[in-house]
Amino acid sequence: MAKITLEHLRHSYMANPPTEADWALRRLDIVWDDGGAYALLGPSGCGKTTLLNIVSGLLKPTEGRVLFDDRDVTDLPPDQRQIAQVFQFPVIYDTMTVYGNLAFPLRNRNVPEKEVDQRVRQIADMLDLTGRLDSRASGLTADGKQKISLGRGLVRSDVNVIMFDEPLTVIDPHLKWVLRSKLKELHQEVGRTMIYVTHDQTEALTFADQVVVMNLGEVVQVGTPVELFERPEHTFVGHFIGSPGMNVLPCELANGGASIDGHRVAVANASALKQADGALEIGIRPEFVSFADEGLPVNVVKVSDAGRYRIVDTRLGDHSIKLLVSEGETVPSERAYLRFDPERTRVYCDSRVMT
């Protein structure tokens, strides 16, 4: 049990990275509190797995430190860090029974057999594996095998953090949901720190209390699912989370306000607006755009049915703006006006929200 602090982390797989783009992790400072449920969310290649391997000790960072509480563990190998990890593909010891698999980490640490037995049965019970304890692990389905990998982390009482590296990749869709709720339930039951790496926003947002969104080796935002949705600090977060993603439109500053192609738009961070060198953009989620009697003049080009709501695609000049319309509502044909919710509209400078 420990608080995890990542201090000024940088990592590159090259000996002397010539450019900034050669760093797998560019600069990271994160503090994870003891007992929290965290998710690391980002597209493939953003450095999530690198970060995970640094925390678990499978990789040594090029620069920076990893602290468990106040102990510097940067140079410690995985087995001395008291961590557990569930991998993308189930890792089980084929020749052992389910029981043998669960007991393996304890037996390696010379725990007395009596205690091993007690722990294994307790964990098997939590994971609904009790009935299969004596079967060979290789005979289980993918979700059963992932439960075993998780179980090997849970049996140890000394584990500081359990890490998941896209653990649901090989699980059937209908079981993903089951396993995800099981994870959430387990987290509440055992109170261990859990870090969940994924590129799937649904997995991240349903599992975690705090989501760390990463892109190109950098953390772009840390926040609760609600914060990420309602107040994205980076256009990447807006794009990556939500479906469809946030509308991002180039804008200019005029008379202390923002406007798109000469049409003035009220924004939430109006007080922070100042002349800046970077590219200015307005970000607004489709959920917060609605049809109105006046506002931005657009052409409706496409309506797609997404079940309980419809996604309407409109054009303002060259820019595409999407909005969600609920089932009963009528969609104007061709010419229409759009209204942006001022509280949810923000101006971004070089992709970062202006503050």
Added chain:
Amino acid sequence: MNKTVNQKAWFFVLPVLALVAFNAIIPLMTVVNYSLQETFGDNVFFWAGTQWFQDVLGSERFHAALGRQLLFTFTILVIEIPLGVAIALAMPRTGPWVSVCLVMMALPLLIPWNVVGAMWNIFALPDIGLLGHTLNALGWDYNFTRNPGDAWMTVILMDVWHWTSLVVLLAYAGLVSIPDAYYQAAKIDGARPWAIFRYIQLPKMKRVLTIAILLRFMDSFNIYTEPFVLTGGGPGNSTTLLSIDLVKVALGQFDLGPAAAMSLIYFLIILLFSWIFYAVMTRNEEW
């Protein structure tokens, strides 16, 4: 789903069938033919029934050759399999040395078999051979043409030198196919090197090792060229393995009937053992 039925497909199989018939089925049937008949030359044959089979199975000479064959095969399996696995484990998995190691390992396999025999013959000659001379200089009265023990040692050493590489390459292929996550999980679970070998590497190598054992068993049971070139089956009959004995009967004495019966028995023994090995090593495993 409907299967497409097209009888023309048989035409494509015909050439292979003809080839197999020509080089396997017809010769094999000829052997069966010989094994049941007696001939005095001039292409005149008399029915002999199972006489030759009874003779071979009852003959002490056959028992002795079979015993030597079993001892030889057992010895080289016991040496080559663990040694091959050990070398494969010691080889690097990444980096520039991988290809160097692989090429060095493959070299013995590329040498023609009779050359291997000739090489070892010269190498082991007690007066001028590097090995033979060195051993004698060290005070060991080594002479593989005179002492059966020395002959056996040399034949086995030669086979180990020649064929351990095959086991190494197969075991290595099995090792590198193990995903990194297994090693990482084992590290996290606190597994010591022995446990990693026992519970990860060995189970993952099981299939290739099954193949390695089968191949080494069959090849060593059939072995002819190298020991024939090295010792010619001597001194006396001490290194006369089954195949060497068979050639002596068939071509030395020209006893076609007994030789045919012997080769069929020989063939069935290999088939039986291979099946037993396979069945034992793959039991309760889903392939």
